[in-house]
Amino acid sequence: MERTFAIVKPDAVEKNVIGRVLNRIEEEGFKVVAMxxxxxxxxxAEGFYAVxxxxxxxxxxTQFMSSGPAVVMCLERDGAIAKWREVMxxxxxxxxxxxTLRKQLGTNIERNATHGSDAPETAATExxxxxxxxxxx
Ligand code: GDP
Numbered sequence: 576m577e578r579t580f581a582i583v584k585p586d587a588v589e590k591n592v593i594g595r596v597l598n599r600i601e602e603e604g605f606k607v608v609a610m611x612x613x614x615x616x617x618x619x620a621e622g623f624y625a626v627x628x629x630x631x632x633x634x635x636x637t638q639f640m641s642s643g644p645a646v647v648m649c650l651e652r653d654g655a656i657a658k659w660r661e662v663m664x665x666x667x668x669x670x671x672x673x674x675t676l677r678k679q680l681g682t683n684i685e686r687n688a689t690h691g692s693d694a695p696e697t698a699a700t701e702x703x704x705x706x707x708x709x710x711x712x
């Protein structure tokens with residue numbers, strides 16, 4: 576079993592599609608092992624996306640991620656990291672495959688509905704950024 580970290584981003588919460596994302600997660604055989612709604616401060620978002628600090632879109636991205644509530648989750652499944660990225664689709668919804676969440680629910684390359692870890696090390700760091708102690712054992 577592998578764990579990954581997922582976010583229903585503020586654009587998807589605003590669109591009232593938390594349930595659609597969760598439904599898909601369950602249909603695809605993931606177990607939700609931890610989950611919470613959060614309101615990230617700008618500093619929280621900057622900490623989470625610290626690896627992107629040098630990217631030209633860092634300011635816009637952290638502004639967006641702190642613009643409203645989001646739902647953070649730890650998901651478990653065989654091959655969870657790769658599978659969740661497959662279910663989400665490409666970063667840019669315009670380039671995402673038919674049937675993927677970003678294609679179905681995303682608006683543009685920034686407001687792309689969901690987040691998923693890209694490797695075991697980032698999954699561990701991201702899970703630990705949000706969950707600990709009583710949330711997840
Ligand atoms: P991911 O792993 O598919 O989420 O993509 P990245 O790690 O490359 O980027 C992280 C997040 O930054 C994406 O999910 C988008 O929300 C945002 N992002 C990526 N590229 C761009 C861009 O060119 N412009 C803006 N404004 N946001 C971007």
